[in-house]
Amino acid sequence: MPDLHVARMRVAGTLSEIMPADLACTAEEAEGYFAALGLTASAAERDQLLASMEGWMAGPRLAALIAARDGALSVDAIAADPIVADYLRDEVLDQLPATVRRFLRRTSVAERLTGGFADWLTGDRGGTRILDQLSRTGSFVSRDAQGKYRYHPFLRQVLLGELRGGLPEEVPGLLGRAARWYTRDG
16 A cells, blocks of 8 residues: 555645544434344334444344344343444454454553553553554544543454453553552552
């Protein structure tokens, strides 16, 4: 892929950027989609679904698949459903190098983290670079105004499940490191 000089285009004002909020599924879109499929959801259920999905466009489709299988839309059950986990593994995690997947699993013990905290947890360096790159590539990692990163709740749930299932011996040590960081950091 050619070097696009994105930073230069941004400064020159010749770059149009589409942010996640620009692509987020709206209440009207979700309602129309469910109606087209013959699914009913109250406004409260729809809003709860959209809030839990954080605008993720594939979310309503996955919710519809789960509802078709289960016979009803259950917002509370979606995050833990294997359909969602399979999707996130196939479309997000399996696209990443093994070292980054391991990093994500090990750092998923924290709800919010900085690059330094990630390095503390993993015992490696480069956490800031990895988190920044993931937040820029739409990998369900976002950075807040305080400069802390967080994983989409559904992705974090999948990562924690993989950590407990694949690296259970690391969990107590990671939780202990996180506790020491939080104690030291106030």
